[in-house]
Amino acid sequence: MQSLLSDLPAGAQAAERFEDLLTRPGVRIERIVSSGQSTPTGEWMDQASDEWVLLVAGRAGLTLEGAPPLTLAPGDHLLIPTHRRHRVDWTETPTVWLAVHLGDIS
């Protein structure tokens, strides 16, 4: 047994931390720990696979292109479809995400 809440950074960090928890054909479960990071102004993330994301701890702002900004609290989840442009507007320190990448994740 492991915990998504273990080994969290105490303060701001230079970079987000990505950790694969389980990988299978067509699915990858990942923990992401943010500590204040956001997507650079004017940039969007655009991914080649579907990503189902759950905010586990902390709080974050997320915008899908063309939609109003969302504030995610623990328990909130959504699907970010393949190539749906999105950005992380802000994150608390620390913020823990669970991401389940689906489909062609090679």
Place this chain on the structure above:
Amino acid sequence: MQSLLSDLPAGAQAAERFEDLLTRPGVRIERIVSSGQSTPTGEWMDQASDEWVLLVAGRAGLTLEGAPPLTLAPGDHLLIPTHRRHRVDWTETPTVWLAVHLGDIS
């Protein structure tokens, strides 16, 4: 956006609640809400697919056959491999689980 913590029962319920959040070939993401249920004494659960499970809220006792009992708190996760017998010893009311079923989930 939805929340794993919305629409929770206020007290004990007759049965656990199961809700598919996302289904794809080889993967099914499910919310399970327990409210005091446990596996009947002397019985084991035995599943035909791998199940990665995360305790989201509440608290629960889980035993894998042949291993010491575990107490799961929010953030705790583990893989229950195919046909690994296990039982839920107890659950708080409410307890919210995220289950990701992997492989042959037909």
